[in-house]
Amino acid sequence: MRPVWTALLVYLVAVVAVLSLQLAAVTALVGWRGAIEVEHDALATLLAGVPASSLALIGIAFLAGGRPPSLTLRLCRGRIVGRGLAIVVLGTLALSQALESLTILLGVGPGPALDWIARTMADAPPIGVLLAVVVVGVLAPIGEELFFRGYLQTRLRRVWSAGPAIMVTALAFGVIHGEPVHGLLAFALGLYLGLVTERAESVMPAMICHAANNSVSVVLSAWMGSPESLGANAATFLLSAPVVAAAIWWMSRLPWPQPA
Numbered sequence: 632m633r634p635v636w637t638a639l640l641v642y643l644v645a646v647v648a649v650l651s652l653q654l655a656a657v658t659a660l661v662g663w664r665g666a667i668e669v670e671h672d673a674l675a676t677l678l679a680g681v682p683a684s685s686l687a688l689i690g691i692a693f694l695a696g697g698r699p700p701s702l703t704l705r706l707c708r709g710r711i712v713g714r715g716l717a718i719v720v721l722g723t724l725a726l727s728q729a730l731e732s733l734t735i736l737l738g739v740g741p742g743p744a745l746d747w748i749a750r751t752m753a754d755a756p757p758i759g760v761l762l763a764v765v766v767v768g769v770l771a772p773i774g775e776e777l778f779f780r781g782y783l784q785t786r787l788r789r790v791w792s793a794g795p796a797i798m799v800t801a802l803a804f805g806v807i808h809g810e811p812v813h814g815l816l817a818f819a820l821g822l823y824l825g826l827v828t829e830r831a832e833s834v835m836p837a838m839i840c841h842a843a844n845n846s847v848s849v850v851l852s853a854w855m856g857s858p859e860s861l862g863a864n865a866a867t868f869l870l871s872a873p874v875v876a877a878a879i880w881w882m883s884r885l886p887w888p889q890p891a
Contacts, residue, residue, distance in 0.1 A: 638786040641695045642803055645688060645778060649807065652683035673751040674759045681766045685774030692777040696785075704781035709833025710885065716836055719827050722878025723840040724847060726823055729871035730816050731857060732864035742813035752852035760853040768846030776824070776841050779804045781834040784825055797825030820844075823879075830882045 656679040660672075696703035711719060734741050752763060779800055787796040801821030805814040824837040831837070851857070858864055 634786050634789045635791075637695075638783055641691065641786075642783060645691050646807055648687040648691060649684040652687045653680040656680050656683035673747065674755050674763070677748065677751055678759075678762055678766055681771050685766075685770045688774035688778040692774075692782040696782045703785065704777060705785050705828065705832065705834045706777075706781065707833045707835070709831035709835055711827065711831040711833070711836040711882075715881070716839065718878050718881050719836055720840050720843045722875050723820070723823065723827075723844045725871040725874035725878070726820060727844050727848065729868050729875060730819055732868040732871070734812060734816070735857075735859070735864045736861060736868065739812050741816065742810045744808070744810055744813050745816075748849075749852040749857065752849055753856060755853060760849065763849045763853075764846050768849050769842050772838055772841035772845055775804070776834055776838040779821065780824055780828040780837045784828060785834075788829075793829045797822060797829065800825055823875075826879070826882060830885045 657676060660675060660679045692704060693700065700706045731741055740746065748767070752760060755763065783803060784796050784800040787799055791799075801818050801824075804821035805816075805818030808814045808817045820841075824840060827837045827840060828834055858867065
Protein backbone atom coordinates (compact mmCIF):
# COMPACT_ATOMS: atom_id res chain seq x y z
CA MET A 632 0.00 0.00 0.00
CA ARG A 633 3.05 2.30 0.03
CA PRO A 634 2.30 3.74 -3.46
CA VAL A 635 -1.18 4.73 -2.24
CA TRP A 636 0.04 6.64 0.81
CA THR A 637 2.81 8.27 -1.23
CA ALA A 638 0.29 9.35 -3.86
CA LEU A 639 -2.08 10.81 -1.26
CA LEU A 640 0.78 12.70 0.40
CA VAL A 641 1.84 14.13 -2.96
CA TYR A 642 -1.78 15.13 -3.57
CA LEU A 643 -1.86 17.09 -0.31
CA VAL A 644 1.38 18.80 -1.30
CA ALA A 645 -0.17 19.65 -4.66
CA VAL A 646 -3.27 21.16 -3.05
CA VAL A 647 -1.15 23.38 -0.79
CA ALA A 648 1.12 24.35 -3.70
CA VAL A 649 -1.80 25.24 -5.97
CA LEU A 650 -3.50 27.42 -3.36
CA SER A 651 -0.23 29.06 -2.31
CA LEU A 652 0.91 29.88 -5.83
CA GLN A 653 -2.50 31.20 -6.82
CA LEU A 654 -2.43 33.49 -3.79
CA ALA A 655 1.14 34.54 -4.59
CA ALA A 656 0.20 35.31 -8.21
CA VAL A 657 -2.79 37.45 -7.20
CA THR A 658 -0.69 39.18 -4.52
CA ALA A 659 1.95 40.00 -7.12
CA LEU A 660 -0.79 41.34 -9.38
CA VAL A 661 -2.04 43.57 -6.59
CA GLY A 662 1.48 44.79 -5.94
CA TRP A 663 1.93 45.61 -9.62
CA ARG A 664 -1.43 47.24 -10.29
CA GLY A 665 -2.39 48.44 -6.83
CA ALA A 666 -5.78 47.44 -5.41
CA ILE A 667 -7.82 45.21 -7.73
CA GLU A 668 -11.55 44.58 -7.91
CA VAL A 669 -12.62 40.98 -8.47
CA GLU A 670 -15.14 41.68 -11.25
CA HIS A 671 -13.41 44.64 -12.91
CA ASP A 672 -10.00 42.94 -12.95
CA ALA A 673 -11.35 39.42 -13.41
CA LEU A 674 -9.46 38.68 -16.64
CA ALA A 675 -6.11 39.76 -15.19
CA THR A 676 -6.78 37.71 -12.05
CA LEU A 677 -7.66 34.66 -14.14
CA LEU A 678 -4.61 34.99 -16.36
CA ALA A 679 -2.37 35.32 -13.31
CA GLY A 680 -3.82 32.58 -11.11
CA VAL A 681 -4.36 29.74 -13.58
CA PRO A 682 -0.77 29.55 -14.93
CA ALA A 683 0.60 29.52 -11.37
CA SER A 684 -1.52 26.53 -10.35
CA SER A 685 -1.00 24.72 -13.67
CA LEU A 686 2.79 25.04 -13.56
CA ALA A 687 2.73 23.79 -9.96
CA LEU A 688 0.85 20.65 -11.00
CA ILE A 689 3.18 20.05 -13.96
CA GLY A 690 6.29 20.42 -11.81
CA ILE A 691 4.98 18.18 -9.02
CA ALA A 692 3.88 15.50 -11.50
CA PHE A 693 7.33 15.28 -13.08
CA LEU A 694 9.18 15.43 -9.76
CA ALA A 695 6.98 12.85 -8.01
CA GLY A 696 6.52 10.62 -11.03
CA GLY A 697 10.18 10.01 -11.68
CA ARG A 698 11.60 8.52 -14.85
CA PRO A 699 10.81 7.59 -17.51
CA PRO A 700 7.69 9.79 -17.81
CA SER A 701 6.46 7.60 -20.67
CA LEU A 702 5.78 4.98 -17.97
CA THR A 703 5.41 6.91 -14.71
CA LEU A 704 3.05 9.53 -16.21
CA ARG A 705 1.86 7.46 -19.19
CA LEU A 706 3.16 10.10 -21.58
CA CYS A 707 3.03 7.86 -24.61
CA ARG A 708 1.01 7.68 -27.81
CA GLY A 709 -1.51 5.16 -26.51
CA ARG A 710 -4.20 3.11 -28.18
CA ILE A 711 -6.81 5.80 -28.87
CA VAL A 712 -5.88 7.73 -31.99
CA GLY A 713 -7.51 8.96 -35.19
CA ARG A 714 -11.23 8.24 -35.33
CA GLY A 715 -11.20 6.89 -31.78
CA LEU A 716 -9.72 10.12 -30.50
CA ALA A 717 -12.43 12.11 -32.28
CA ILE A 718 -15.07 9.89 -30.63
CA VAL A 719 -13.77 10.40 -27.08
CA VAL A 720 -13.31 14.15 -27.63
CA LEU A 721 -16.90 14.42 -28.85
CA GLY A 722 -17.99 12.40 -25.82
CA THR A 723 -16.17 14.85 -23.54
CA LEU A 724 -17.86 17.87 -25.10
CA ALA A 725 -21.26 16.18 -24.88
CA LEU A 726 -20.69 15.19 -21.25
CA SER A 727 -19.68 18.72 -20.29
CA GLN A 728 -22.74 20.19 -21.96
CA ALA A 729 -25.06 17.57 -20.48
CA LEU A 730 -23.74 18.26 -16.98
CA GLU A 731 -24.09 22.02 -17.38
CA SER A 732 -27.65 21.67 -18.67
CA LEU A 733 -28.47 19.31 -15.81
CA THR A 734 -27.34 21.89 -13.22
CA ILE A 735 -29.67 24.45 -14.79
CA LEU A 736 -32.58 21.99 -14.94
CA LEU A 737 -32.05 21.19 -11.26
CA GLY A 738 -31.93 24.89 -10.42
CA VAL A 739 -28.46 24.85 -8.84
CA GLY A 740 -26.34 26.29 -11.64
CA PRO A 741 -22.71 25.35 -12.34
CA GLY A 742 -21.37 27.26 -9.32
CA PRO A 743 -19.83 30.66 -8.54
CA ALA A 744 -16.41 29.93 -10.06
CA LEU A 745 -17.74 28.80 -13.44
CA ASP A 746 -20.27 31.64 -13.47
CA TRP A 747 -17.43 34.08 -12.77
CA ILE A 748 -15.33 32.66 -15.62
CA ALA A 749 -18.32 32.84 -17.99
CA ARG A 750 -18.94 36.51 -17.09
CA THR A 751 -15.25 37.24 -17.47
CA MET A 752 -15.18 35.74 -20.95
CA ALA A 753 -18.37 37.53 -21.98
CA ASP A 754 -16.76 40.88 -21.16
CA ALA A 755 -13.26 40.07 -22.44
CA PRO A 756 -11.80 41.65 -25.61
CA PRO A 757 -10.67 39.30 -28.43
CA ILE A 758 -7.05 39.29 -27.25
CA GLY A 759 -8.26 38.41 -23.76
CA VAL A 760 -10.28 35.50 -25.11
CA LEU A 761 -7.23 34.28 -27.05
CA LEU A 762 -5.07 34.43 -23.93
CA ALA A 763 -7.77 32.62 -21.96
CA VAL A 764 -7.83 29.84 -24.55
CA VAL A 765 -4.08 29.43 -24.15
CA VAL A 766 -4.18 29.55 -20.34
CA VAL A 767 -7.53 27.98 -19.41
CA GLY A 768 -8.02 25.93 -22.56
CA VAL A 769 -4.52 24.47 -22.97
CA LEU A 770 -2.20 25.06 -20.01
CA ALA A 771 -4.70 24.16 -17.27
CA PRO A 772 -5.70 20.82 -18.84
CA ILE A 773 -2.05 19.89 -19.37
CA GLY A 774 -1.29 20.50 -15.70
CA GLU A 775 -4.42 18.79 -14.37
CA GLU A 776 -4.14 15.73 -16.59
CA LEU A 777 -0.41 15.28 -16.00
CA PHE A 778 -0.97 15.31 -12.27
CA PHE A 779 -4.32 13.56 -11.84
CA ARG A 780 -4.57 11.01 -14.63
CA GLY A 781 -0.84 10.94 -15.39
CA TYR A 782 0.65 10.74 -11.90
CA LEU A 783 -2.08 10.03 -9.33
CA GLN A 784 -4.17 7.50 -11.24
CA THR A 785 -1.09 5.71 -12.58
CA ARG A 786 0.38 5.43 -9.09
CA LEU A 787 -2.89 4.10 -7.63
CA ARG A 788 -3.17 1.67 -10.54
CA ARG A 789 -0.02 -0.08 -9.34
CA VAL A 790 -1.93 -1.62 -6.44
CA TRP A 791 -5.61 -1.21 -7.33
CA SER A 792 -7.79 -2.30 -10.21
CA ALA A 793 -8.96 0.28 -12.74
CA GLY A 794 -12.31 1.08 -11.09
CA PRO A 795 -11.06 2.20 -7.64
CA ALA A 796 -8.08 4.03 -9.16
CA ILE A 797 -10.35 6.01 -11.49
CA MET A 798 -12.88 6.70 -8.71
CA VAL A 799 -10.39 7.99 -6.14
CA THR A 800 -8.54 10.09 -8.72
CA ALA A 801 -11.80 11.64 -9.90
CA LEU A 802 -12.78 12.35 -6.28
CA ALA A 803 -9.44 14.08 -5.66
CA PHE A 804 -9.93 16.03 -8.89
CA GLY A 805 -13.35 17.18 -7.75
CA VAL A 806 -12.19 18.17 -4.26
CA ILE A 807 -9.41 20.42 -5.53
CA HIS A 808 -11.97 22.55 -7.39
CA GLY A 809 -13.24 23.70 -4.02
CA GLU A 810 -17.00 24.17 -4.62
CA PRO A 811 -19.78 21.59 -4.15
CA VAL A 812 -21.43 21.82 -7.58
CA HIS A 813 -18.24 22.57 -9.49
CA GLY A 814 -16.56 19.74 -7.64
CA LEU A 815 -19.33 17.29 -8.60
CA LEU A 816 -19.05 18.36 -12.24
CA ALA A 817 -15.27 17.89 -12.12
CA PHE A 818 -15.76 14.49 -10.45
CA ALA A 819 -18.05 13.32 -13.26
CA LEU A 820 -15.66 14.61 -15.91
CA GLY A 821 -12.79 12.98 -14.03
CA LEU A 822 -14.51 9.59 -14.18
CA TYR A 823 -14.81 9.89 -17.94
CA LEU A 824 -11.22 11.09 -18.42
CA GLY A 825 -9.98 8.35 -16.12
CA LEU A 826 -11.74 5.77 -18.29
CA VAL A 827 -10.21 7.34 -21.40
CA THR A 828 -6.75 7.10 -19.82
CA GLU A 829 -7.17 3.45 -18.88
CA ARG A 830 -8.54 2.44 -22.27
CA ALA A 831 -5.83 4.36 -24.10
CA GLU A 832 -3.02 3.28 -21.74
CA SER A 833 -1.89 6.89 -22.11
CA VAL A 834 -2.70 10.28 -20.60
CA MET A 835 -2.42 12.03 -23.97
CA PRO A 836 -6.02 11.42 -25.19
CA ALA A 837 -7.44 12.63 -21.84
CA MET A 838 -5.26 15.72 -22.10
CA ILE A 839 -6.59 16.43 -25.61
CA CYS A 840 -10.18 15.83 -24.47
CA HIS A 841 -9.77 18.18 -21.52
CA ALA A 842 -8.12 20.88 -23.64
CA ALA A 843 -10.87 20.67 -26.26
CA ASN A 844 -13.54 20.93 -23.57
CA ASN A 845 -12.01 23.96 -21.85
CA SER A 846 -11.22 25.75 -25.11
CA VAL A 847 -14.74 25.30 -26.46
CA SER A 848 -16.19 26.45 -23.14
CA VAL A 849 -14.08 29.64 -23.20
CA VAL A 850 -15.02 30.46 -26.78
CA LEU A 851 -18.73 29.75 -26.30
CA SER A 852 -18.81 31.82 -23.11
CA ALA A 853 -17.24 34.73 -24.98
CA TRP A 854 -19.38 34.56 -28.10
CA MET A 855 -22.71 33.02 -27.20
CA GLY A 856 -23.07 32.27 -23.52
CA SER A 857 -25.15 29.35 -22.27
CA PRO A 858 -28.85 28.80 -22.94
CA GLU A 859 -30.92 29.75 -19.90
CA SER A 860 -34.38 28.41 -20.73
CA LEU A 861 -35.42 25.06 -19.27
CA GLY A 862 -36.66 23.85 -22.65
CA ALA A 863 -33.36 24.53 -24.40
CA ASN A 864 -31.38 22.86 -21.62
CA ALA A 865 -33.71 19.85 -21.55
CA ALA A 866 -33.25 19.43 -25.29
CA THR A 867 -29.49 19.84 -24.97
CA PHE A 868 -29.32 17.24 -22.22
CA LEU A 869 -31.41 14.74 -24.19
CA LEU A 870 -29.25 15.23 -27.28
CA SER A 871 -25.94 15.07 -25.41
CA ALA A 872 -26.60 12.01 -23.24
CA PRO A 873 -26.69 9.47 -26.14
CA VAL A 874 -23.41 10.89 -27.48
CA VAL A 875 -21.76 10.29 -24.11
CA ALA A 876 -23.22 6.78 -23.96
CA ALA A 877 -21.96 6.04 -27.47
CA ALA A 878 -18.43 7.19 -26.60
CA ILE A 879 -18.39 5.04 -23.45
CA TRP A 880 -19.75 2.08 -25.42
CA TRP A 881 -16.98 2.49 -27.99
CA MET A 882 -14.35 2.53 -25.24
CA SER A 883 -15.91 -0.54 -23.65
CA ARG A 884 -15.00 -2.53 -26.75
CA LEU A 885 -11.30 -2.06 -26.01
CA PRO A 886 -9.80 -4.70 -23.69
CA TRP A 887 -8.78 -3.71 -20.18
CA PRO A 888 -5.00 -3.50 -19.78
CA GLN A 889 -3.20 -5.27 -16.96
CA PRO A 890 -2.14 -3.23 -13.89
CA ALA A 891 1.14 -1.32 -14.42
